Amino acid sequence: MRLPHLIAVACLLGSAALPATAQPGSRSSYMHHNITVGGGSMVPGAALSGAFSPSGFLRISYGYRFLKNVQADTGIDIGFLSAGVKDFYQSQYGPLRIRDYEYMVPLGARVVLPFRDERIQLHAGGGGAYLRYSERSTQPFANAGIRLDCPVCNARSGWGTYGSAGASIAVTPGGHIRVGGTVNVYRATTDGQGVGTLQAGPTSDRWINAAIELKFAF
Secondary structure, three states: OHHHHHHHHHHHHHHHHHHOOOOOOOOOOOOOEEEEEEEEEEEEEOOOOOEOOEEEEEEEEEEEEEEOOEEEEEEEEEEOOOOOEEEEEEEEEEEEEEEEEEEEEEEEEEEEEEEEEOOOOEEEEEEEEEEEEEEEEEEOOHOOOOOOOOOOOOOEEEEEEEEEEEEEEEOHHHHOOEOOOOOOOOEEEEOOOEOOOOOOOEEEEEEEEEEEEEEEEE
């Protein structure tokens, strides 16, 4: 199972297993489960400067707010084509297109500051993070359950930390749907094969990922 699928399954299982939320509408209540989808721009830095370029990304995350002002978070940011890989692998079934993808998985917590009876929320937090950059080929037979190997596709990964800050506002009565934005800053040491023009070996990486988000709370 691929990494994005694992994160999605974990979020669904977590929302099903954790206890019920407080009833919305009370001034002292807050909702425990928070599912977020969004996207925006990711900007590489540090050792990645020159080898990677700013690109778009998608975000899926889940947070469990176990105290009024504290929420545990996990999720994934998936970036596209930041390394500029546009190659082809000549397989026995014909040429397979190769592109690069960047995965960032934060594991941490945030402090939540609610205002106006939860209508407005500010938040900031951080924790650990797993980063992986990989080259992947197209899979023409994926619908048939057949996956073709790509022996020329490279990958690298590593662990580090992240920090985040953002805000959101409720757009429905009770605050079940919110819109907002969050900036995540990742710092990590990755190692492995070269991806794009980035050489093999350890590097100290930085990413600034800014996203517009749609949040579902219950």
